[in-house]
Amino acid sequence: MPRPYSSAVIPVPLAEVWPHVRDFGGIHRWHPAIDSCELTRGASGAEIGAQRRLVLGDGGVVVEELLALDERGHAVTYEILESPFPVRRYVSTLRLAPVTAAGHTFGEWWTEFDADAAAEGELVELFANGVFATGLEALAQRYA
Secondary structure, rough: OOOOOEEEOOOOOOOHHHHHHHHHHHHHHOOOOOOEEEEEEEOOOOOOOOOEEEEEEOOOOEEEEEEEEEOOOEEEEEEEOOOOOOOOOEEEEEEEEEEEOEOOOOOEEEEEOOOOHHHHHHHHHHHHHHHHHHHHHHHHHHOO
8 A cells, every 4th residue: 555745844833824724614715626615515615524625726625534633633624525636545644743852843744545556656746746845835935
C-alpha cells in the first residue's frame, strides 16, 4: 500500500492556520487545485460524516467524507468515495503541529490507498506533489 507524503513549514502560529484546515467545506478557499467545494451531507464542515463535492481545476469531481476531526491533535482525516483517480480505500490525513521555537506551524499531509501496481508510481507523485505539496505551499504563501 503506497503512502505519499508531503510536509512544509507555514510561517504563522498554528492558531491562525487551523481554522482554515479544519473547515472541511472550505478547502477551495486555500487550495489552488480545487475550483469549488460544496458540502453535500452534514450541516457543517466540522461534523463527522460530512461529505464534500470538490470540482478540480481540470473539471474532475471528487467526493470525500470526513472520518475524523481531531481538535487536540489538529488533524483532519477523510476518505475518497468517488474520484477520477484509479484508487481504492483512499484515506488521507492533514495534520498541523506548532513549531514552538519560531512561532510557526508544521504541516504534514499523507494518504494510504490501494491501486493497480502499474498506476501506483504516477498516483504517488500526483498526491504527494500535485495535491499535498501544492496545498501546503499555498497555505505557506498565504502568510508569506
